[in-house]
Amino acid sequence: MSFKTYSFEDVTASCSHPSVGTASSTGAGMGSISINKANDDTVHDVAADGTVMITKVPGTNGAISLVMQQTSDFHKWLLKWYNYVKTANVSEWATMNITVKSKNLGDTTICTGVSPQKIADRGYEAQGKSVTWPLMAAEITES
Template sequence: MKFNTYSFEDVTCSFNIKNVGSASSTGAGLGSISIAMAGDRTAHDVAADGTIMVSKLNGKNGTITLTMQQTSELHKYLLRWYNYIDVADSSEWAAMVITIKSKNLRDITTCTGVSPQKLADRPYQAQGQQITWNLMAAEITES
């Protein structure tokens, strides 16, 4: 019997922006990462006679959703980044690069031109909660 194993422990997510520094998800309280492309890459047009015209669409932008513990070092890093770029020159607004590597799946996702969609919501309750950061990337490449 053949089987494969997946473990989130084998996934690393690194963050890099020149004037804020780097951070890693390893041991930083990250709970999940989701990558979604913003648009379709193909469109079909059907003529009255049934002929199909296929269009290849450009666009490699998308979103990154990161969920983490509200006390995590990663949340503190992203908050520091947000506060920095909020007052920095506009050329730094989308200067973040995020690289996600999965050792066991042997894949790499690189997100460039990353900017925050908005500041993460802040829950205050009796028990600690998860924080979700929604980020946008100008380009997402997967290999």
């Protein structure tokens, strides 16, 4: 009998911005990574007589959600990036790329034209928390 396994330890996210530099999620308190396309690839229109018209819809943009510990160096890098792009020339706004690789699954997702949807919310309590960075990508490719 063969078994298939998955481990989040085999997943890495790498961010790169031409003016801010690079950061990796490896050993940085990452909790989860979610990548969601913004649009459906297909739309069906059903006429009154039941005829179906199928439309292929272009679009590769979407959203990325990075969840990490609030004390994470990765979170600190994202804050540095966010504060930079908020005040930099608008040409810098969507120049970050994120590559997510899963060695175990053998897949790679590349997100280009990444910009912040908003800064991560902050919470202060007796016990440390996670923060979520909602980001948007102009193009998401998966292999």
